[in-house]
Amino acid sequence: MVDRRLQRPPSTTIGTILFLLWGLVIWGLQFSASYLAHTWLCRLGASAAVIDAAIAGLTVLAVALIAPLALQPDWSARLAGVRGGEADAGHLKTVARAVALLSILAAVWTGLGALMVEACVLGR
């Protein structure tokens, strides 16, 4: 019979999932907030400059929230409770970091629309 009260604590499930998906979750929130903000502010009659500033702000915020994971995956992994063997944790960090980099690209790409297209103008 094995004494299961031994050393290494398990990885936290929620923490690991959040760690892996962090970048895209933030992108999703930035995307949704940009779409909703544009709709709402247009309805309120806000100027194009205000709307562009809001979208730019959301983009900067998104990048700022994602960047720590992309730059410091080890620290982020510890914060999220990702443990496990070195090889396993290494793979999870690779995935999380690549997701974060992809998400930064996506967030910037989403925000760029505000630079190129005028707010509140009907599409067709």
Next chain:
Amino acid sequence: MATSADPSLDDRETESRRDPADYEIPNPQPRPQGEEEELLRIWARPRGWRIISAVNNTVVGIGYLGAAFLFFLLAGVLALLMRTQLAVPGNDFLSQELYNQIFTVHGTTMMFLFAVPAVEALGVMLLPQMLAARDLPFPRLSAFAIWAYVVGGFAFFSTIFFDLAPDGGWFMYTPLTLKEFSPGDNADFWLLGIGFIEISAIAGAVEIVVGTLKTRPPGMSLAKMPIFAWAMLIFAAMIIFAFPAVILGTMLLEIERSFGWPFFTADKGGDPLLWQHLFWFFGHPEVYIIFLPAAGLVSMIVSTMARRPLIGHDLIVVALIGTGFFSFGLWVHHMFTTGIPSLSLAFFSAASMAVAIPSGIQVFSWIATIAASKGKFRINTPSLFVLGFLFIFTIGGLTGIMVALVPVDFQVHDTYFVVAHFHYVLIGGMVFPLFATFYYWTPMVSRNPLSERVGRWVFWLMFAGFHIAFFPMHLTGLRGMPRRVWTYPEGVGWDTLNMVSTIGAYIFAAGVLVFVVDLIRRFRPVITGGSSPDNPWQAGTLEWLPSDVYSTRSIPLVTSREPLWDQPNLSKEVEEGRHFLPNAPTGERETIVTSAVDGKPQYIIRMPGPGFAHVAAAVFTAAFFLLLTVKMVTLAAACAVAAVVAFLLWSWGLDKGPGKGEVDIGGGISLPTYMSGPSSHAWWAMVVLIIVAASLYLSYVFSYLYLWVVSPQVWPDAASSALPDAVWPLASAGLVIAAAGLVLAAGRLLPPPGRKSPAVAVCLALAGVLLVAALGLNIWSHWQAGVRPAQDAYGAMVYMAAVLDGQLVLAVLFLLGVAAVRSVVGRLDRVWRVSYENAALLSWYCAAQMLVGLVLVNGFPRVAG
């Protein structure tokens, strides 16, 4: 809160923390006599007509896949009818009305009755084998899903023979599908028929999430999980978030058609575009729901045929996750021409282009893996279909980038260019991988593989026929031919192109026919007896371990991603029972539950065997909805009662209690046979279901706010008499909070093992009464304020909140009732508590949803007005 059968162990200590390398595997002793015979007896499949009661994943999976493929053939016949009609201009082979029904049923069948069920069936069939689990964690749930799907699906498809088929396109846009323009029952058959698919898909998603995260073999951490399991996990997560939007949409449309609540009627404050938002929020992820499992299958086949691990395995995981997320940001690209503001379109155009990056990562990874095999990549029928997929899907992806550009889409929207694009990505991206799967994995489930020689004919006929049929449609579309037209005039430049497309369609169909003939000649499922060839492709993953009706003789300790390549003796050791769980220590159907991230053993799950309750539940549920569609209300009510009885019988058999306590599973490990709390698979399933309910409610909140933006004039302001006095929603909120408190109290009152507690039953029953009272008070408060659901969109949305709360309250009453009765008869206590926990979780979510609704419906107009 105690979580295992041994109250002295808390949640963290029930999990083995040992490093897998320290397990005493392989077990050195020879196994006792009679062990395998007992496994065969416990896992035996029912014989004769009783096979309908089977719950083994191999039986359910084959039936599921067979039904899905049959729908593919049926919808394919409809496609041939369409192509025959369009072969020449001015044709009258089909009438216009029949043509409309045929293209609607073709699209609906392909998307809802073939594509999603097929990949779900592959998950049911392959995942337990790849994860060396003896079955999925909820076998009767998968069986219920298939029966609901089969009954509902065939009932839906049969409408084409009775002039009752829906005719508004597979996407059923309003206002065309409202009662005014679609007065018959045709649209109702679509709406209610799709309901089965929705139930079936969500049941499957619950199964797959819990199965991939909780029933992997010891040592198979997330990082070592097969790529197909990753694909299915993300597929299931996407279903959880995408399907609720179309569920809400179908509810709203059916309610408007039946009762006149004006969600989609513009002159009463509704908006037809709301349907498009709800449908496409589901509809776009739907195509990636279809594609991702196929991509996962391709990854497995490429690796085997290249005889090496995938290059960029981690990046493929990134690509799967990225595709899953990005796909939720694309839906408006189906609505570029609806007049939505340019900047809003730009967000979706950007996301539509961005989604090509993860797809591209996968394509380059496959190409790199093939190239890195240095000439050892085997060319056979499965790999031909994979190469065909690569070629076709890439072309489809390129035209996808084109239509992602808003100005391009303005030109090609609703033309045959789009038809060409989506057939390239769907047939290329799903059908070709499916055929590759048939040829690759048939040896796992059949005594005979399919014919390699005939397979090459199948491939080349399908490949050539596909391009001949669909490539010209790019040109037809660019020349202006609209979609969904039953004929066209002569001499506008479409004649030859259409004829060529029709010839191509018949060539493609010939390829499929040859496949069907070979299938009939060769396919002999091992579930009817005999055994399959041992790992004919020399693959590295666990589904190729020797298996029988009980799956593998023992559950392997996994130390890498390709265990059969890295542990050469693994097959022999597993077959000799020298790994985990070589026996059935509880005498029931068992598999091991492991931790979600690290794959460490936690407990033994005891699974149900064959039964009829879930079959009856599926059939009577399907009958209820179908009879309502044809307005046979009394008979529908009787079926509803029968369904509820069946669900009660089914659920009563769940939660068997702690049983034998801890059992030895080999490798020097003993595990509990019962688990409650957050480590329990039942807890996980309920959490997934709650996420589905929350997604449904979020879709409602979006719809509410959307209609307010569109039609603020029908919304009351703070001073309006249409808003109930604040005391009523506050009272309702008080009742909800009290109900939640009673459920919590019931948990505190659970007696020690072996005792009964009427107080628990009283608390649970009272909680149910308070929830009903809260709901009733809420409805009454609006009614007495003069608000009516058919008056305008505001009224409709107010009462729709009550509908959503009401259906949840019904489910909660069911679970609370079962838990209350169990507490009275002594089947619920401080340790034996899963049925209480599940009821409590759903009750608390219900309370939260009702509170959010009260704030939204009563608070928002006061603030926004």
